[in-house]
Amino acid sequence: MSASASTYGTEAQREITAAAAAFLERRLTREVVRAVVDAGSGHDRALWREIAALGWCGLCVPEDQGGLCLGLQELVGLAELLGGSMAPVPFLETAALAVSVLSVSGVSGGPWLQRLAEDSPVITLSFQEGTARREADGWVLDGKWDAVAAAAQASMLLLPACTAEGLALFAVETGFDEHGSNDVAGSAPLKVTPRRSIDLTQSLGDVQATALRLPAAACLAIGPAVVEALARARRVGAVVLAAEQVGLAEAALAASVAYTGQRVQFGRPVAAFQAVKHRCAQMMVAVESARSAVQAAAQQLDAFKADAAGPDQFEGGDAARVTAQARVLATEAALFCTREALQLHGGAGYTWEVDIHLMLRRAQAAAQRFGAVGLWLDEVAGRLLEGDRPPGPSDARTVEAPADGAAQIRRDIRSWLNEALQGSFAALKGLHGPGEPGFDPDQARAWEQALAAGGWTAVGWLREHGGRGWSLAEQVAFHEEYASAGGPGRLGHIGEQLLAPTLLMHGTPEQQARFLPPIREGREFWAQGYSEPGAGSDLAAVRTRARLEDGQWIIDGQKVWTSWAHLSDWIFVLARTEPGSQRHQGLTLLLVPLRQPGIEVRPIRQITGHAEFNEVFFDGARTDAALHLGPVGQGWRVAMDLLQVERGVSTLGQQAHFRQELDAVLAVAQSNGAARDPVLRRRLARAALGLDTLRCNALRVLAQDAEAQASGQTAATSGMPADGGQTAPQRAAFIAKYAWSNWRRDLGELAMDVLGAQGLVDGEDEDTARLQRLWLESRADTIYAGTNEIQLNLIAERALGMPR
Numbered sequence: 001m002s003a004s005a006s007t008y009g010t011e012a013q014r015e016i017t018a019a020a021a022a023f024l025e026r027r028l029t030r031e032v033v034r035a036v037v038d039a040g041s042g043h044d045r046a047l048w049r050e051i052a053a054l055g056w057c058g059l060c061v062p063e064d065q066g067g068l069c070l071g072l073q074e075l076v077g078l079a080e081l082l083g084g085s086m087a088p089v090p091f092l093e094t095a096a097l098a099v100s101v102l103s104v105s106g107v108s109g110g111p112w113l114q115r116l117a118e119d120s121p122v123i124t125l126s127f128q129e130g131t132a133r134r135e136a137d138g139w140v141l142d143g144k145w146d147a148v149a150a151a152a153q154a155s156m157l158l159l160p161a162c163t164a165e166g167l168a169l170f171a172v173e174t175g176f177d178e179h180g181s182n183d184v185a186g187s188a189p190l191k192v193t194p195r196r197s198i199d200l201t202q203s204l205g206d207v208q209a210t211a212l213r214l215p216a217a218a219c220l221a222i223g224p225a226v227v228e229a230l231a232r233a234r235r236v237g238a239v240v241l242a243a244e245q246v247g248l249a250e251a252a253l254a255a256s257v258a259y260t261g262q263r264v265q266f267g268r269p270v271a272a273f274q275a276v277k278h279r280c281a282q283m284m285v286a287v288e289s290a291r292s293a294v295q296a297a298a299q300q301l302d303a304f305k306a307d308a309a310g311p312d313q314f315e316g317g318d319a320a321r322v323t324a325q326a327r328v329l330a331t332e333a334a335l336f337c338t339r340e341a342l343q344l345h346g347g348a349g350y351t352w353e354v355d356i357h358l359m360l361r362r363a364q365a366a367a368q369r370f371g372a373v374g375l376w377l378d379e380v381a382g383r384l385l386e387g388d389r390p391p392g393p394s395d396a397r398t399v400e401a402p403a404d405g406a407a408q409i410r411r412d413i414r415s416w417l418n419e420a421l422q423g424s425f426a427a428l429k430g431l432h433g434p435g436e437p438g439f440d441p442d443q444a445r446a447w448e449q450a451l452a453a454g455g456w457t458a459v460g461w462l463r464e465h466g467g468r469g470w471s472l473a474e475q476v477a478f479h480e481e482y483a484s485a486g487g488p489g490r491l492g493h494i495g496e497q498l499l500a501p502t503l504l505m506h507g508t509p510e511q512q513a514r515f516l517p518p519i520r521e522g523r524e525f526w527a528q529g530y531s532e533p534g535a536g537s538d539l540a541a542v543r544t545r546a547r548l549e550d551g552q553w554i555i556d557g558q559k560v561w562t563s564w565a566h567l568s569d570w571i572f573v574l575a576r577t578e579p580g581s582q583r584h585q586g587l588t589l590l591l592v593p594l595r596q597p598g599i600e601v602r603p604i605r606q607i608t609g610h611a612e613f614n615e616v617f618f619d620g621a622r623t624d625a626a627l628h629l630g631p632v633g634q635g636w637r638v639a640m641d642l643l644q645v646e647r648g649v650s651t652l653g654q655q656a657h658f659r660q661e662l663d664a665v666l667a668v669a670q671s672n673g674a675a676r677d678p679v680l681r682r683r684l685a686r687a688a689l690g691l692d693t694l695r696c697n698a699l700r701v702l703a704q705d706a707e708a709q710a711s712g713q714t715a716a717t718s719g720m721p722a723d724g725g726q727t728a729p730q731r732a733a734f735i736a737k738y739a740w741s742n743w744r745r746d747l748g749e750l751a752m753d754v755l756g757a758q759g760l761v762d763g764e765d766e767d768t769a770r771l772q773r774l775w776l777e778s779r780a781d782t783i784y785a786g787t788n789e790i791q792l793n794l795i796a797e798r799a800l801g802m803p804r
C-alpha cells in the first residue's frame, strides 16, 4: 500500500505527515493489509499499538491532559495517509470521534482523554440511542447499537441513551483483555458481536446491553452537552473521514496510472489512449477538489476552536457548510475514483487478488457513514434557501490576517466604488464585459482611467514598476471586493493581468518603460493574437508570418476569435519568424499596434447575438523591429508563460462574479418557487458547495505560490518563476480551469431549469435575461483558454506523467 504526503497545510501538519508517510510506507505493506483481510478481523492490533506509541491519538488532546493540543488540520493530514494505505485501525473512532466528544465542556471526559494520550486504548462512539434509568447508586442501561465501528476491539464504548432527564452519554468499559478478545463481553448483560464489514479493512460489532448496571461516573453528561458533543463529533468525524476518503481516492488514482502505464494493448500502454488519460485526469480533478475542501474545512473548524467559539458558531451555518462541502466532495471522489480504478484495471480489477476491490469496498463503506450525500446537500440547501448564504468575499477568513491590511482595502475599495459608480458610470455597474447590453466602450475606457486615478490598477505590481506592491492577501481582497461591489468587467484585463506580468518576465527595460505606464493608467488596451483558423488547440500550427524589413517587422496572416480586438489599441501576436520552421520552433511574440492600415478587424457575432471576439487580418502590417517579447524565434516559451498567468490572483475576482450569478439563480429560485423542488434544491446546494470549493482550491494554489516565492522557488500559478526558469504548476493549479469552467457551465444549465417555463421567452424581464445570458455565455468557458479536452490532456500528461 502506498502513502504519499500531501503538500498543503500548516508547517506542523507537513512535518507530521512527512514522518507518518515514511512510517506507513515502511510498516503498512500490502502484505500487512492482506493478512488482516485474510484473518477477517478488520483490525491490526500490533499496528494500532505502534500508532499509539507515536502519539497520533493524542494529537488533538489538550496539553494539560498529556496530548499535543494540535488541530484538525494536523489530524486530517494523518487521516489522508491512513485512508490511502487502507490502514486497518480505528483512528477515526478514537482520535477524532472519541476525542471530540470527550473534549466538549460539560462532558466529563478528562480522565479518558488522559488515558487516550497515554496509551491509546480503542474508544468508539455510536450515534444510535439506547435507554437508561437511574438507580440509587448508578444507572441501568438497555439497548442495541448496531454495526458500531471497532466495537469488538474497544476498551470503552461511548453510548448515547435516552433518560428521564434527557439524552445522556455513557462510557461503558468493555473489560476486553489486551488481546482484543471479546470473551468477557460475550456474556450478558453486555454483549458485543463482531460483524463482518463490506470494508474488509475495518471492523464492526453489534453492541447489546441488557439491564447493564453502571456506576454513576459512567454517565459523562446529560442534556444539551450531549447533543452538542454528538453534533460536534458528527462534524469532526465527517471531515476526518473525508480526509481518509481523499487518501483512498488518491491511492485509486495512483494505482490506475501505474497499471495503465505498464499494461500494453494494441501495441502500446493503455495509458496512452486518450479515453484512459481523460478518465485519470477527471479522477485527479475530483481528488484535488476534495482535498481543497477538506483542508479548508479543517482550517475553518480549527479557527472556530481557536476563537473559543461557542456551540452556536461551531454548529452554525459556516461549520455546517464547510463540513458538508468536505463530506460531499470526498465521498463522491472516493466512489468515483475507486469505480474508475476498477474499470481501468479491466478483468484484473474484478479479481480478489488485485487490491482495487478493497478500495472500492472501503469507499462504499465510508459513503454509508455519517448520512448519505443527499442528506448533507439537503442540510446545505435548507440553510442556503433560508437565508444562510455562502461566505462572501468579506468573510474571507481563510486568507486574511488582520495585520496585512486586507480588511482595510475591502472597506476602501467598496466605499470608493460606491461614490465612483455614479452619474455617467452608473450604467456600468455590475456589467461583466463588452458582450453585455449597456456596455459602452467609451465609458469603459473612461472607467479604466478613473480606476487608475484612484490608484486601483496594477495593485499587484511592484512599486518600482508603478504598482502598489500589495501582498497576495491584499490582492485577493481587492479583486473579490471589486467584483462583489459591482465593479464592471475590466477592459484593461488582458494588458494588466496577462501581458504586464509577461513583460516583467521577458520584456526589455525599454519595453517595460514604454508599455507598462499606459496599461497602468488605462490609456492603452490589448488583445491576444494566438488562435488562427488552422491553429486552435494546436497553437504550434500558427501560420501567421513576420519578416524583418528596414527596421520593421512585416506581418501577414490571420488571427481569429480575438477578444476585444475591435476595442483595443495593441495586440500581441504569435507569428512564425523563421521561414520553414516547424511547430514550436521559429516563433516570436510580437507587440503590434492594432490601428494601422495593414490590419483589418472584423467582429464575429456570437451565440449571444453580440460580438466580443473578432477576426483580425494582417496584410503587410508593421511593428518596430525591437518589439518582440523575449528572444526572436523563442516565442513559444513566452507564449506559454503568458498562458500560465491567466490562472493568477485575478481569478478570485472572477469567482466573486460567479457568486453574484449564483445569488441571482438562488433569488429566482426563491421567488418563483423552484426552491421547493427537492431535486433543484440539491442542485442549488451542490452549486454553492462547488463554488466554495473553487475558492478553496484557488486559495490553496495562491498560498503555495506565496510560499514558493518566499523561498525563492518557482510559483505554482502566477507563472512568475523567481529564477526565470520553467514554471512547475502544482496539482491544485492544474485543475483550476477545468473545474471553474465546468462549474459555471453547470450553473448556466441550472439557471435555465430554475427559470422553468419563465425561461422560454427571450429576455422576459431583467432577471430572466441575466440567467439566459449566463446559460449562453458560460458555453464559452469550456472552450477558450484551453478547451476541456486540452485541459484533461495537460492534467494527464503534465501532472500525472501519463504518456503523450
Ligand SMILES: Cc1cc2nc3c(=O)[nH]c(=O)nc-3n(C[C@H](O)[C@H](O)[C@H](O)COP(=O)(O)OP(=O)(O)OC[C@H]3O[C@@H](n4cnc5c(N)ncnc54)[C@H](O)[C@@H]3O)c2cc1C
Pocket: 527, 528, 529, 530, 531, 532, 535, 536, 537, 538, 560, 561, 562, 563, 564, 613, 780, 783, 784, 785, 786, 787, 788, 789, 790, 793
Ligand atoms: C469566447 C472566446 C474568446 C476567445 N478569445 C480568444 C482570444 O482573445 N485570443 C485568442 O487567441 N483566442 C481566443 N479564443 C480561441 C480559443 O482559444 C480557441 O477557441 C480554443 O483554443 C480552441 O480552438 P478551436 O476553437 O480552434 O477548436 P479546435 O482546436 O478545433 O477544437 C475542436 C474540438 O476538438 C477538440 N480537440 C482538439 N484537439 C484535441 C486533442 N488533442 N485531444 C482531444 N480533443 C481535442 C477540442 O477540445 C474541441 O472540442 C477564444 C475563444 C472563445 C470561445
